[in-house]
Each structure stands twice: as structure tokens, then as C-alpha cells.
Amino acid sequence: MTAHTFKPDLPAPTTSIGALGWIRANLLSSWFNAALTLLGLYLLWLIVPPLLQWAIFQADWTGTTRQDCTREGACWVFIQSRFAQFMYGFYPPELRWRVDLAAVLAIAGAAPLFIKAMPHKVRYGIGYLLVYPLVAYWLLHGGFLGLETVPSTRWGGLMLTIVIAAVGIAGALPLGIMLALGRRSDMPAIRVICVTFIEFWRGVPLITVLFMSSVMLPLFLPVEMNLDKLLRAMVMVVFFEAAYVAEVVRGGLQAIPKGQYEAAAAMGLGYWRSMVLVILPQALKLVIPGLVNTFIALFKDTSLVIIIGLFDFLNSIKRATTDPAWLGMSTEGYVFAALVYWIFCFGMSRYSMHLERKLDTGHKH
Amino acid sequence: MRTTLDATPARGSLLSDPRARAWLFQIIAVAAVVGIGWYLFHNTQTNLANRGITSGFGFLDNAAGFGISQHLIDYSESDSYGRVFWIGLLNTLLVSVLGIVLATILGFILGVARLSSNWLIRQLATIYIETFRNIPPLLQIFFFYFAVLAPLPGPRDSLSLADMFFVNNRGLQMPAPLAAPGMWPFLVAIAVAVLAVVIFAVWAKGLRHATGKRLPVFWVSLAILLVVPGLTVMIVGAPFDWEIPELRRFNIRGGWVVIPELVSIVLALSIYTAAFIGETVRAGIQSVSHGQTEAASSLGLSGGQTLRLVIIPQALRVIIPPLTSQYLNLAKNSSLAAAIGYPDMVSLFAGTVLNQTGQAIETMAITMSVYLAISISISLLMNWYNKRIALIER
Numbered sequence: 001m002t003a004h005t006f007k008p009d010l011p012a013p014t015t016s017i018g019a020l021g022w023i024r025a026n027l028l029s030s031w032f033n034a035a036l037t038l039l040g041l042y043l044l045w046l047i048v049p050p051l052l053q054w055a056i057f058q059a060d061w062t063g064t065t066r067q068d069c070t071r072e073g074a075c076w077v078f079i080q081s082r083f084a085q086f087m088y089g090f091y092p093p094e095l096r097w098r099v100d101l102a103a104v105l106a107i108a109g110a111a112p113l114f115i116k117a118m119p120h121k122v123r124y125g126i127g128y129l130l131v132y133p134l135v136a137y138w139l140l141h142g143g144f145l146g147l148e149t150v151p152s153t154r155w156g157g158l159m160l161t162i163v164i165a166a167v168g169i170a171g172a173l174p175l176g177i178m179l180a181l182g183r184r185s186d187m188p189a190i191r192v193i194c195v196t197f198i199e200f201w202r203g204v205p206l207i208t209v210l211f212m213s214s215v216m217l218p219l220f221l222p223v224e225m226n227l228d229k230l231l232r233a234m235v236m237v238v239f240f241e242a243a244y245v246a247e248v249v250r251g252g253l254q255a256i257p258k259g260q261y262e263a264a265a266a267m268g269l270g271y272w273r274s275m276v277l278v279i280l281p282q283a284l285k286l287v288i289p290g291l292v293n294t295f296i297a298l299f300k301d302t303s304l305v306i307i308i309g310l311f312d313f314l315n316s317i318k319r320a321t322t323d324p325a326w327l328g329m330s331t332e333g334y335v336f337a338a339l340v341y342w343i344f345c346f347g348m349s350r351y352s353m354h355l356e357r358k359l360d361t362g363h364k365h
Numbered sequence: 366m367r368t369t370l371d372a373t374p375a376r377g378s379l380l381s382d383p384r385a386r387a388w389l390f391q392i393i394a395v396a397a398v399v400g401i402g403w404y405l406f407h408n409t410q411t412n413l414a415n416r417g418i419t420s421g422f423g424f425l426d427n428a429a430g431f432g433i434s435q436h437l438i439d440y441s442e443s444d445s446y447g448r449v450f451w452i453g454l455l456n457t458l459l460v461s462v463l464g465i466v467l468a469t470i471l472g473f474i475l476g477v478a479r480l481s482s483n484w485l486i487r488q489l490a491t492i493y494i495e496t497f498r499n500i501p502p503l504l505q506i507f508f509f510y511f512a513v514l515a516p517l518p519g520p521r522d523s524l525s526l527a528d529m530f531f532v533n534n535r536g537l538q539m540p541a542p543l544a545a546p547g548m549w550p551f552l553v554a555i556a557v558a559v560l561a562v563v564i565f566a567v568w569a570k571g572l573r574h575a576t577g578k579r580l581p582v583f584w585v586s587l588a589i590l591l592v593v594p595g596l597t598v599m600i601v602g603a604p605f606d607w608e609i610p611e612l613r614r615f616n617i618r619g620g621w622v623v624i625p626e627l628v629s630i631v632l633a634l635s636i637y638t639a640a641f642i643g644e645t646v647r648a649g650i651q652s653v654s655h656g657q658t659e660a661a662s663s664l665g666l667s668g669g670q671t672l673r674l675v676i677i678p679q680a681l682r683v684i685i686p687p688l689t690s691q692y693l694n695l696a697k698n699s700s701l702a703a704a705i706g707y708p709d710m711v712s713l714f715a716g717t718v719l720n721q722t723g724q725a726i727e728t729m730a731i732t733m734s735v736y737l738a739i740s741i742s743i744s745l746l747m748n749w750y751n752k753r754i755a756l757i758e759r
Contacts, residue, residue: 026482026485027483029482036481036486037486040485040489187390189392189394190391200737202740204733204740205697207701207703207711208733212729215725215729216725216726219408220409223411223412296499300501301501304701306503318507330511331508333512334512335508338504341499341501342496345500346495
């Protein structure tokens with residue numbers, strides 16, 4: 001009698017593995033799904049080819065004037081010829097190196113913070129946050145130490161957008177944290193003040209706040225105190241965003257179990273030490289996604305300064321599209337603007353995801 | 366021998382007593398707030414006196430004297446600033462309501478599409494969301510207004526649909542309903558039908574709870590809603606005459622006009638907010654654990670029933686709070702309308718009226734209170750709804 005031998009397994013049906021299997025499972029699993037796939041393909045066919053034609057294949061890329069745009073598609077010449085204005089606004093051309101230098105310093109100064117092995121990171125970070133704003137102010141505004149003054153009325157373009165966003169973030173984060181702590185304080189008067197502040201700023205649109213900065217602040221302040229338009233806008237942006245930061249941070253504070261507060265107190269830490277050493281590090285880590293979302297919102301909100309006549313990135317593009325020499329270029333202008341804003345915001349959201357993964361210690365509260 | 370433990374610690378300075386310190390901090394804080402408030406008030410008084418502005422709300426009765434491109438209630442240039450306020454408020458509410466409705470519909474479709482088992486649909490929804498939520502809403506408004514709607518042909522070369530709807534650079538013109546003799550009976554018939562449907566639904570629910578018998582509520586309701594008004598129209602005649610826009614030499618006259626500003630704001634805000642609502646809806650549906658779906662199918666519920674009776678009620682609890690804040694954002698973002706001159710609260714009141722009257726404090730206070738009131742009403746409404754659908758725990 002011969003020993004029974006099993007035949008080798010048959011391979012899985014070709015319709016359930018490989019590319020074919022994937023297509024069946026993910027695109028054609030039912031009639032409804034197949035219809036959806038067709039609908040999706042139809043949408044793609046409707047959007048993608050014309051878009052590519054317009055933006056790339058039929059577009060004009062080289063030239064200097066409107067007359068160089070002879071083809072059907074987009075006229076990127078417009079963006080090229082106005083590029084410097086979109087970046088720097090009316091900043092004097094011969095002084096634009098100062099803006100570039102400030103940007104390079106910002107990146108170079110922050111770079112060590114992203115190196116894992118760097119010692120004394122916290123101290124360096126605090127030092128950077130204290131020193132860099134002064135350097136940036138000196139470079140951008142000047143007026144002392146041998147640099148010519150460039151008044152903020154000449155600032156503009158992407159540079160102004162980034163300045164407002166950076167000041168907004170740098171100001172709103174600490175103020176927001178203080179407000180969040182105040183809102184959870186045991187002292188009723190402090191709590192009432194913080195809640196009123198937060199709810200007021202969260203209840204009104206930023207536009208009305210900016211309007212207020214241009215029409216009401218001059219009434220509120222003494223005549224001789226003539227605040228710069230940009231400064232007023234920045235103060236308003238900081239207050240406005242601080243209220244949102246405060247609510248995000250409050251969420252984090254509430255998520256920290258009471259045991260942590262009690263443990264900190266049992267260690268003999270006072271209020272500030274227990275907050276700075278125990279509670280806030282944990283709470284802030286929890287709310288990184290929310291904070292970054294707030295900062296992304298802030299970056300997008302900077303575009304509203306158009307209302308009070310500042311020439312930020314969006315406004316310089318809007319102005320350029322009304323230039324008689326370049327009429328009919330609004331689509332190109334706004335698409336370019338959208339691309340730039342998108343890169344910044346999408347970059348921030350991806351970085352926050354990365355940070356969240358990196359700081360995840362595995363224990364969820 | 367007994368030793369006594371002294372319970373009262375040695376008394377240090379008053380400053381190291383937490384309660385005394387708390388009092389001190391609060392007094393300082395209140396004093397600072399009052400001080401700043403007084404300082405601002407004082408400056409304002411002096412500045413107003415210097416500029417010769419009398420404060421007060423008397424200006425609201427003065428004639429406005431400017432035209433408004435869109436008013437939902439009758440308005441002429443001789444009407445008062447008070448009426449301008451109502452027009453601005455209604456225009457703001459119009460944008461907010463239209464935007465909220467459209468954004469909710471689109472957002473729920475996106476949220477479900479993000480979880481579709483169909484790879485292509487999932488990717489398309491992701492691309493949509495990642496694209497539109499990372500572009501400032503103001504930029505989107507500008508894009509629709511300046512790049513899409515402005516280059517449309519003038520009234521003479523309007524794109525027309527069946528010679529009733531016209532699209533041109535002045536906006537969208539469409540037939541307007543005018544009251545006809547049959548209007549009131551028609552409206553009454555609708556009210557009666559709705560009332561009948563509600564009563565029937567309540568009765569059917571009671572019957573189901575009492576006996577377990579199911580009635581085809583949906584189909585019966587639909588029939589009532591169609592038949593009662595339909596019969597009324599057949600008996601008393603058409604409820605509306607339609608005023609159809611017609612092409613004149615330079616312009617299109619008659620009918621309803623939807624101005625391009627309104628179209629671009631509503632489109633941009635709903636497209637922008639829908640991206641956020643989509644993410645909210647996705648997170649809500651994902652928060653319902655898979656065990657719920659399995660439990661539902663082991664009870665013999667069909668796919669649709671599982672979604673309707675098990676998944677959605679639980680997902681809504683997670684969705685409602687962030688959805689509320691999206692609605693609030695949309696209502697506040699409707700003020701972006703000012704940037705393209707749509708006559709909303711901000712551009713009419715904080716813009717034109719303020720410029721004409723110089724009453725900065727009053728107009729800004731009114732404008733801000735309106736937004737605060739809108740924000741508070743939306744949160745109250747949504748909180749009420751949230752409470753109604755919240756999990757009832759023992």
C-alpha cells in the first residue's frame with residue numbers, strides 16, 4: 001500500500017489576489033460600488049485633463065509682458081514678473097537682502113532644535129525665542145545699529161503674512177496658556193475675567209475685531225499715542241487667537257487626571273512649579289493637534305488684514321490682478337496664492353502629525 | 366504624661382498664607398481691569414469731545430441716503446439707519462443659513478465618502494478635504510468672485526436655461542413667484558398636511574409601541590404631503606404667478622436676482638466648511654466601535670437599518686459638539702462678505718454707516734453684539750439638541 005500524499009495547494013483564484021483581486025475588492029465589490037467607481041472616474045476625467053492642459057501643457061511660462069501669453073492656458077508670466085512684489089510687497093528692492101537674511105537666520109537658528117542629539121535644547125530654544133525677535137525687528141524694521149529704517153507701511157507680500165503669523169503664534173501661545181490656567185483657577189475674580197475675555201473674542205469674527213482696531217483703538221488711546229496700523233492688527237490677532245489657544249489648552253488641562261495635580265502638590269511643588277514641571281508638559285503634549293490646527297487657522301486668518309488695507313500676500317496678488325497691464329489674470333493669481341497658502345498649511349498639519357507620533361509615549365489618559 | 370501636638374503651624378508672613386495671597390491676586394487683577402477700563406473710557410471721552418462726536422443711538426433714526434444692492438425687506442434711500450441694520454442682519458443670516466445647509470449636506474457626503482469601501486471615492490474625498498481646508502476662505506471667496514463670476518458675459522449675452530434662468534455677470538436671474546388668488550388656500554393646505562403627518566406619525570409610533578404593528582409611515586406621509594396641496598391647487602387654481610425675467614435692451618428685467626456676491630460667498634463658505642464637517646463626520650462614524658455593527662447584524666438588522674438605528678444615533682453624539690463649532694465658524698466667516706462688498710452686517714453697518722455717521726463706538730458695539738448673539742443662539746440651539754440625543758445613563 002502506498003502512503004497517501006496530498007496534492008500541493010492550488011493557488012488562490014486569480015480574481016482574488018494581485019492587482020485584479022485588489023480592483024475587485026476595492027473598486028467593484030458590488031454594483032453600487034462599480035457605479036461609484038465609474039462616477040469617480042468620470043469626475044477625474046472631467047477635472048484632471050482640462051486642469052493639466054490649462055496649468056501645464058497649454059500654459060505660457062516665459063516672457064515679460066502680457067503679449068507673451070499667446071497660448072490657451074495659464075499665463076504664468078504674470079506670476080514671474082510680479083514675483084518679487086508678491087514676496088516683499090513695497091520693501092525697497094535694494095534692501096530686500098535684509099528680509100532674506102532674516103528668513104535664513106530664522107531657519108538656521110531653529111534648525112538645531114530639530115537635531116535629536118543636540119544638548120541643552122530647552123535652554124537654546126528659550127534663548128532663540130528671546131534673541132531672534134530682536135534680530136528680526138532690527139533687520140526688517142531697522143532704524144538703529146546702522147540699518148536704514150523701513151517703515152511697516154512698506155512691508156508686504158508673503159513676508160508680511162509670515163511676520164503677522166509668527167508674531168501671532170509667538171504671542172497667542174503664552175497668552176492663551178495663561179488664560180487657560182486662569183479659567184481653571186480657584187480664584188473667582190481671575191476666572192470671571194478670563195472667561196469673559198475668552199468668550200468675547202471667540203464670539204466675534206476677526207473682521208470686526210480688525211475693524212475695531214482701525215476705527216475704535218484710536219478713540220480708546222490718547223491722541224499722542226499713535227500706534228502703527230500693523231502693530232494694531234498684530235495685537236488684535238494675538239488677542240483673538242489667544243482665546244482659541246486657551247480653549248484648546250483647557251481641553252488638555254482637563255484631560256490630566258486629578259492624581260497628577262495631587263502628586264505634584266504632595267511633592268511640595270507650589271502652583272507655578274507644579275504647572276510648569278508636571279501639568280503643562282503633559283497637557284500641551286495632548287493638545288498638539290489642536291494647537292497646530294489653531295495655528296493653521298491663524299495663518300489663514302492673516303489674509304483678513306486686507307480689510308484694514310495692509311498689503312499681505314493675498315492683497316498684493318489681488319492688487320496685481322487689477323493692474324491694467326495684466327487684466328484677466330485673476331485665475332492665475334488666485335491659483336498661485338492658493339498653492340502657496342496650501343503648502344504652508346498642509347506642511348504644518350503634516351508636521352503636527354509627525355510630532356504627535358514622536359511624542360506619543362503610549363499611555364493615553 | 367500627655368504631649369500635645371500643636372496643630373496650628375507657626376504663623377509666617379501674611380503673604381505665605383494661600384488664602385491671603387488669593388485675595389491679594391484677585392484684588393490686583395480686578396484693580397488692573399478696572400484701571401484699564403477707566404483709562405480707555407477716559408481717553409474715549411476726551412477724544413470724542415475733541416472730535417465733536419456726540420455719543421448715543423439717536424443716529425439710528427436718521428435717513429441713510431445710500432442704496433443697497435440686496436435687501437430682503439423693502440428699502441429705499443430715505444429709510445433710516447435702523448432699517449439698514451435689519452437689512453444687514455437679514456443678509457448675514459441669509460448667508461449663514463444657506464451656507465450651513467449646503468455645507469452640512471456636502472460635509473456628510475464627504476464624511477461618508479471618506480469611509481467608503483471604494484478606494485477611488487475614498488481618495489477623491491481625501492483630496493477634496495486636504496485641498497479646501499488648507500486654503501483661506503477669503504481667498505476662495507475672491508476666486509469665485511473675481512476669477513469665476515466676474516468674467517461671465519454681460520446681461521445681453523447671458524447664458525440662459527429654458528429662457529427662464531439667466532446667468533451673467535450681474536448674478537443669477539430666475540422666475541419670481543407672485544401671489545395669486547390660490548396662494549392662501551395653498552399655504553393653508555400645506556400647513557394642514559404637515560399637521561396631519563405629525564399627528565399620524567405620533568399615532569403610528571404609539572400603535573407600534575403598544576402592539577408592535579408597523580405602518581408604512583414614510584409612504585403615507587409622502588402621500589398626504591403630495592395629495593392635499595395638489596388637490597387644493599386643482600380646485601382653486603395655481604398658487605403663484607411666475608414673473609419670468611425677460612431680456613431688455615441693456616438689462617434683464619423682472620424676476621428674482623441672486624447677486625454674484627451672494628453666490629460666491631455661499632459657494633466658498635460651504636465648500637470650505639464642508640471639508641471640516643467631512644472630517645468631523647468621519648471621526649464620529651469611526652468612533653462607533655465595530656462591535657456595534659456586528660451586534661446589529663447578529664440581531665438581524667439590514668445594512669440600512671444598522672446605519673439608521675445603530676450607527677448614526679451613536680455617531681451623532683460625537684459629531685454634534687464639533688459640528689456646532691463649525692456652524693459658529695461659518696456664521697462668523699460670513700463677515701468675510703465685507704471684503705467683496707456683499708451688503709452684510711459688517712460691510713453695511715461697520716462699514717458704510719460708520720463712515721457716514723462717524724459713530725464708531727455705537728456701530729461697532731451693535732455689530733459685535735449681533736455676532737455674539739448669533740454665536741450664543743447657535744450654541745444654545747445645538748446644546749439643546751445635543752442634550753436631547755445624548756446617552757441617557759442610569
